[in-house]
Amino acid sequence: MDINFDFRNDSKCGDPDTDSPKLYQTHKFLWSKMLPCGKAFDLEVVGSSYGRLLLKSDFGNLSSDRMCPHFDGKYNGKFDRWLPDSEREELKYKVRTIGGHIVFPAHKKNGFTINQARGVNRLICDRFDLTLECIRRFYQEEQSPLYDTLIRYKKFFDLFVDFNGYIDFFMLQDFIDEKQQINFSLPFDDFNRLALPLTIEEYKQYKACTIDLVNNRNKRLDVFLKIPVCRSVNIN
Template identity: 75%
Template sequence: MAIIDIDFDFRQDSKCGDPDTDSQKLYEAHKFLWSKELPNGKIFTLEIKGDSYGRFLIRNNLCMNLSSDRMCPHFDGKYSNKFDGWLSDLEKEELKHKVRTIGGHIVFPAHKKNGFTINQARGVSRIICDRFDLTLECIRRFYRDEESPLSKTLTNYKDFFDLFIDFKGYVDFFHLQDFIDQQEQVEFSLPFDNFNRPPLPQTIDEYKQYKEHTIDLMKKRNKRILENLYQIN
């Protein structure tokens, strides 16, 4: 895979409806993108591992297996259908499509370690509700030895985060530069008050704001990924 189609919706390559579980194309993209030199100078070597149930993992040479994770939720059909009617069908599908392109996916350690995985912890947390901007803020604080709602879980996977040395190393490695500002502060999709306000959109306008900001981030990250591939080739 020399070039990745940054507009491809990996839902089209999933039999179970969850590309993070069974999309061969998604895992091939992850392998291609993240098999490279780490900020610590070591080479990250990734291989795709499948099981008899059609689920994929990523085996590597430096830490436990990794798995794909959709970074940004769309909220549709969740939370007792709270958001029904807040976006048009066209708006909902636009958001669902963008978060399922390669720019909407990242990898985390796949297996439980003294509790939830990172993927699970950010999904079940009522303070995070699976939002990647809030997850990224927790990761930023982890590198600064500051507390966050995900502190315990992230600490369990310190060996993974140590591969990237610091927050900038993590951001640069995964092409997340557009998720932060020049002071390395996270650019939030909704108003942020130190994890005190509810993480879900509270009004239709907030939902639309979240949608537009998320789609913009996906477009920018896809562009960075593509530009990086052309530099490599």
């Protein structure tokens, strides 16, 4: 696995989460392991009838999701000129390395999937730090902008037992501090403010924080891959 690989280069449609074989094979390799609940996460890459790749497991199908948005080309082009071209492209590239991806349940359950819900909710705007805060609160049985969506996927989150289990399984330790609070990429005020950067300075702060988090997770994943382990599930 190359932690510097840009999965956009392996996508015909331009969205690696839809059709990048390399991305899905990497997810399969990384997450095919024992779950905190004691069960095996045995993943298989499969195609769907609507042209999307999926990860099949005994606990339902999963899809890849880019964790951190870059905002470029969105919101009526509001952010398109807030950063120099080189910095904007750096952010767009970095979030498409493996450290910038995670998996969520792919099947709908009486509403939006987690991928969809965090994208359309204006208090989240697809940001992973805010999504992770919602997941942290979910494990504490506390309300959040995504609570109604997350509760529909309780069986998925039960696989990780608790928030610590979720963090450790997906190697997200850099996204929290020593007190297990979220490292937010922008000022956080209990979901009262708009999730988007409000100024150019905030966008630069978001970019720097996001790149740092993804770089650190990439390093963590790289170390994990270099440690000889005996996996108890089939990853062939």
